[in-house]
Amino acid sequence: MSIERWQTAWRQLIAPGAPFEVVTPDDGTPRYFRHAAHDMLQVIDAGRVHGDREFLVWQSQRLTFNQYYDQVDRLAGQMIARFGLQPGERVAIAMRNQPAWLVAFAAILRCGAVCVPLNSWGLRNELQYALQDSGSRLLLCDQARLDTLRDDLGREQLATIVVDGQGELPEYCLSYEALLSESAMSVPVLDIDPDAPAMILYTSGTTSRAKGAVSSHRAICQAVTALDFQSAFCAMSSPERIGVVINSGFAPTTLAAVPLFHVSGLHAQFLSALRGGRRLMLMYKWDVERAIDLIRDERCTQFNGAPVMMQQLLASPRFGTEQTASLFGLGLGGSASSASVLDDMLRIKPDVIGGAGYGLTESNGIGAAIGGDQFVYKPATAGWALPIVDIRIGDSPEQPQPAGTSGVIWLRSPTLMSAYWNLPQASAQSLRDGWLDTGDIGYLDDEGFLSITGRVKELINRGGEKISAAEVETCVLDMPGVLEAAAFAIADPVLGEAVGLAVHGQAGRLPQETQICAFIAERLAAYKVPAQVFRVLEPLPRNATGKVLKAQLQESLGA
Known part of the structure; x- marks a missing residue:
């Protein structure tokens, strides 16, 4: 090397x-x-050369590249024909991982529209906020997200395409599967400005409102x-x-x-x-x-x-x-x-x-x-x-x-x-x-x-000494029996802040507070040793991207 x-x-x-x-x-x-490609249509179209090779496998569904692109082109044609979708308009996707997600993403860009992928783990107010904030005029979602948003979508009559919908769909909804079974419509060839927006991706805010990053x-x-x-x-x-x-x-x-x-x-x-x-x-x-x-x-x-x-x-x-x-x-x-x-x-x-x-x-x-x-x-x-x-x-x-x-x-x-x-x-x-x-x-x-x-926001200020939460977490994760860890600031009457530490592990294997503090004390400076350790038998709460929700954790622990 x-x-x-x-x-x-x-x-x-x-x-x-x-x-x-x-x-x-x-x-x-x-x-x-x-x-590099000039625009996202070139990126997406690059895969068409793979033809009859298998591309997607999900549960019992299997799609070749050709079958995938056939669905993309059909959906794009339907979005333009049914909804008059125009370049630059926003279209949101809210569903768990499945082939329809990938079809929707490519079809939206194929229309020159801006894709707004929503956090499918999000609660109703998070999803609703992103839909309204982005000004999306069309939503593609699965049944679970339709159930979550039904009252809001009904009130606003937001055009919605539902994947694998169960039962009778509300009047503002169309079935994804029904749209794909329609005869193929032509999609105009677009001249895309490389600096035009292609996507708005909402940041996974662990504390404040998520912000839409425009790419x-x-x-x-x-x-x-x-x-x-x-x-x-x-x-x-x-x-x-x-x-x-x-x-x-x-x-x-x-x-x-x-x-x-x-x-x-x-x-x-x-x-x-x-x-x-x-x-x-x-x-x-x-x-x-x-x-x-x-x-x-x-x-x-x-x-x-x-x-x-x-x-x-x-x-x-x-x-x-x-x-x-x-x-x-x-x-x-x-x-x-x-x-x-x-x-x-x-x-x-x-x-x-x-x-x-x-x-x-x-x-x-x-x-x-x-x-x-x-x-x-x-x-x-x-x-x-x-x-x-x-x-x-x-x-x-x-x-x-x-x-x-x-x-x-x-x-x-x-x-x-x-x-x-x-x-x-x-x-x-x-x-x-x-x-x-x-x-x-x-x-x-x-x-x-x-x-x-x-993280700047995750520095614990203990009497003027700045402590990185990540450093404490990384240290204790090397201890046998500790599966997850989250360090955060807790109030201290003398120092202002001290280190609080939540550790998750299995009941019989999770070390005691004194053992954890001794382990950290051998490896880090004394002022970085937690003032309080919370032993947690449930997995720590995380957002969709795997980040621990520390505010939620502190609240539940009364820290």
Whole structure:
């Protein structure tokens, strides 16, 4: 493993004339990939070449690429014919992972409309807020979401297409299946402006109202190309690992269990598979035993998930047996991983192509990435900044901190959102002169690897000493018997704030408070040891993207 060898591979991939050629504009705007698609229609249409290959598997449904595109074209034709859908109008999707979600996404963009993927885990007021805030004039949803929103949709008579509807549908609804069975209608060929909005994705606010991040066609096209670059770089820099996969003879198949309304599900799994001709196994919802059944039966080769999902997968006695023999790629995202998860991953599957990345909804998931041999070298980091990304650390991007110094992470790239929808003040706070204030804290080491150490909003101020909640959590997750952890501020009459810590585990195996404090005291400074530990036997509450809902947790614990 040599940094020089990796840097050489990197330079070859982005050189003039290379597939991932990077252009540096003279006017100081961000670098970009010369050969990225012009707009999202090009991204979507790229998958049409895969023809009769199997593309989607979900429960008893199986679709080839041709069958998928037939449904996309039919739905797009119906949305224009029935609803007069115009370019630039917003169309929302609210349903759990299933093929109709992916058909709807492509059909909406095919009409030149703006896709608004809603959090299907959201409660009625969250869904209703996003529908109203985005001004969506059409909704595609499943029966469960129709039941949740029925009163609101009826009051507003919002045109709704229902997937797998049960019983008689309200008068403002049409059946998705009935629309697809109609004869195909033609869809006009559109000339898309790359800077026009393609998508509004609501951020998973763990505390405040979710904000709609508006992404242009150009931003998503550059993001998808950055993901392709990372795959190519991983293959070039880890030839032995890639050789094992190629020689296995298994067809590339991704097990997709993260929600499609999140950038990691939408960009890194769906759009990457669509363009690359990979098979997608969709899970309706995460269940570790069901996941292993699918890996075994469908010979899945790749799984990407939040660290808590990976932890459950690695802990299963069936993992690492013949049942997961086809699984060569394991990707982590969503939050920091504990050292034990990383160690287990590399110990149980030494040939694995492990990977992780760092990005936000506001950056279309793009920031830094790491995979293959690099991941073995520095598994606890998020890797190098992707070639079109600038990363600076500090209170402002104009005065970056030197290597090794922690501070706020700023990102600049062509993948950044244009703005928050209808929120000029919040947009101006987050986007400054082309730089995104991520709200995350981290540092770059002397080899350029990025480490994430916490969130600005999750710093606990104990008598003037700033403590990262993530650092305390990462530490205690290495303790046997602790499955999940969340650190947060609790009131202290003398110091203002002190560290509170909730830990989840199984009844017989979860350590006592004194043992937990002693474990942390051996590894971290004394002022970082929790003042109070809450032992919790139920899994910690999380939002759809896997982030712990700390405000809800503090309330339930009376902290």
